Amino acid sequence: MSVGSEYRPSALPRRGLLGAVYNSFADLGGWVINAIETLGDMTLFAWRTVVWLFTRMPRRETLVSNMYQIGVLSLPVVALTGTFIGMVLAVQSFTQFRSFGLETQLGGVINKSMLRELGPVLAATMLAGRVGSAMAAELGTMRVTEQIDALSSMGANPIQYLVVPRFLSCLLLIPSLTVMAVFMGVVGGAGYCIFVLDIDIHHYTSNSNKFVENWDLFYGVTKSVFFGATIGLVSCYRGFHCEPGAEGVGSAATTAFVQSFVAIIVLDLFLSILLDTIYMAIWPTGPMLLGA
Amino acid sequence: MVSAAPVIAIENLNVRFGQQHVLRDISLSVPQGQTLAIIGESGCGKTVLLKTIIGLIRPQHGHVEFDGQRVDRLKERELAEQRTRFGFVFQNAALFDSMTVAENILFPLRQHRPKERKHHRKEMLQRLAEVGLPTSVLGKRPAELSGGMRKRVGLARALILKPEVLLYDEPTTGLDPIVSDVINELMMRTRDTYPVTSIIVTHDMKLARKVADRVVMLYPLTRLEPEAEQTIFDGEPSETELSSDRRVTQFVRGEAGDRLSEMRGLEARNSNDE
Numbered sequence A: 001m002s003v004g005s006e007y008r009p010s011a012l013p014r015r016g017l018l019g020a021v022y023n024s025f026a027d028l029g030g031w032v033i034n035a036i037e038t039l040g041d042m043t044l045f046a047w048r049t050v051v052w053l054f055t056r057m058p059r060r061e062t063l064v065s066n067m068y069q070i071g072v073l074s075l076p077v078v079a080l081t082g083t084f085i086g087m088v089l090a091v092q093s094f095t096q097f098r099s100f101g102l103e104t105q106l107g108g109v110i111n112k113s114m115l116r117e118l119g120p121v122l123a124a125t126m127l128a129g130r131v132g133s134a135m136a137a138e139l140g141t142m143r144v145t146e147q148i149d150a151l152s153s154m155g156a157n158p159i160q161y162l163v164v165p166r167f168l169s170c171l172l173l174i175p176s177l178t179v180m181a182v183f184m185g186v187v188g189g190a191g192y193c194i195f196v197l198d199i200d201i202h203h204y205t206s207n208s209n210k211f212v213e214n215w216d217l218f219y220g221v222t223k224s225v226f227f228g229a230t231i232g233l234v235s236c237y238r239g240f241h242c243e244p245g246a247e248g249v250g251s252a253a254t255t256a257f258v259q260s261f262v263a264i265i266v267l268d269l270f271l272s273i274l275l276d277t278i279y280m281a282i283w284p285t286g287p288m289l290l291g292a
Numbered sequence B: 001m002v003s004a005a006p007v008i009a010i011e012n013l014n015v016r017f018g019q020q021h022v023l024r025d026i027s028l029s030v031p032q033g034q035t036l037a038i039i040g041e042s043g044c045g046k047t048v049l050l051k052t053i054i055g056l057i058r059p060q061h062g063h064v065e066f067d068g069q070r071v072d073r074l075k076e077r078e079l080a081e082q083r084t085r086f087g088f089v090f091q092n093a094a095l096f097d098s099m100t101v102a103e104n105i106l107f108p109l110r111q112h113r114p115k116e117r118k119h120h121r122k123e124m125l126q127r128l129a130e131v132g133l134p135t136s137v138l139g140k141r142p143a144e145l146s147g148g149m150r151k152r153v154g155l156a157r158a159l160i161l162k163p164e165v166l167l168y169d170e171p172t173t174g175l176d177p178i179v180s181d182v183i184n185e186l187m188m189r190t191r192d193t194y195p196v197t198s199i200i201v202t203h204d205m206k207l208a209r210k211v212a213d214r215v216v217m218l219y220p221l222t223r224l225e226p227e228a229e230q231t232i233f234d235g236e237p238s239e240t241e242l243s244s245d246r247r248v249t250q251f252v253r254g255e256a257g258d259r260l261s262e263m264r265g266l267e268a269r270n271s272n273d274e
Helices: A016-055 A060-070 A072-099 A103-144 A147-153 A158-196 A201-211 A214-240 A245-282 B046-053 B076-083 B101-112 B114-130 B147-159 B177-193 B205-211 B246-253 B258-273
Strands: B006-017 B020-031 B035-039 B061-066 B086-089 B165-169 B197-202 B214-218 B231-235
Touching (some): A016 A214, A103 A158, A103 A201, A103 A214, A103 A245, A158 A214, A214 A245, B006 B197, B020 B046, B020 B061, B046 B061, B046 B197, B101 B147, B177 B197, B197 B205, B231 B246
Parallel strands (some): B035 B214
Antiparallel strands (some): B006 B020, B006 B061
């Protein structure tokens, strides 16, 4: 693997204006080469993980303990943030909707936003923050203290033993966390609209039913599976390629979160385009927006 | 009992990390049953050599042969299979923090002999007794053990599959003289009990003299001329004191020698720069 062979531009920096331009290009080139190298390395890492996933299933106890850490312990925080995001959506949208006399339609907007965007992105962000960085720090510590080398020296494959259970837990449990975030967001939004903003419960629920489709749930859950896989792979990769020392472990944890988050946002755009294209192909009349 | 046939043969081994050349043209063969101590200053590549032997580090040039097979040409599955014939005792034991002592020792058995589950506990208790640890430690986590106990658990884990080759990375570093001597005794006892070939990476000359049949000394490449040999000594432990190479005797006696004048020169240069 090419870890540690970071590209370093010219050993001797050139002086003067021309030198500054030259050095800037050299730095940029170095950065691009490193980025391509890391991307290639990550792809290989992902490929090995997928191959091991189908070669040998992880041991039951390892998988269960990872699922508990990743899924069960994340539930309260995902539920709490989901509830508040639903309420915040209600607060933010109410003024605009009331100016058009459409406040009874708030349910449709809140629920659709929660199902398609906020639920999956929120659950993924919480998972990246709570679990992704912890996984990177744990694996990073194992790298630094030679525990990963010890695993290899005993003929065990570290990807099969350490990465596959974490990856699988993220992949399998993020849909449940997303559903929980969505449910709590829907409940939070409805509670705020009905009890605080005094919107009629009948109109609120009937409009929600009219605008929200099964497709929206499929849309959000599909996205969440990709987000879960990304968090698992990025975090484990960062842990595996941790630099020595406490600073290295800290940096691996931070980088795991930042890179997972950026990847989630970028993926979100492309998955939205892809899923909308699929929707249009199946139902050419187009997605239903505000009953239009 | 040392046999003439080499179980490990290293040919022109070269290892680099980026710009840094760590091992250069190392050639070495280790006969079956021999206990070889690799000594040298920090940073001379001793641990890198040990990890290259077991295939944890891939050399840029040259190769390692184990039992007639080139380690770098083995497929992942074959390499994993071959590693079960090795036992590796890491510098800080490298025990798995998330597991108890029992789970740590049993790990290789569960990984490679899951069908012999009935015998696992018996094997574990035997290894634990061999390294002189009480059964009360079995339920403890590595963080609850002293440095010496962790090393002993590491040794028990390395021995559990009854390996043909034992690799020790600084087995006595960070331990007090009494515990160090206990570890030395354990290594000797292991050598006498099992027909094992051992390679010990160490700074500890007392250990090398007491346990090893042969000593090889490596010198850091950063202090060597471009064409000079990195292996500066290869012989019996008793010969180290008599070596005509000043670098060897200086290391064996633990004398700083010209390093002090180098340090003073560096200090003077740094203060001039200020």
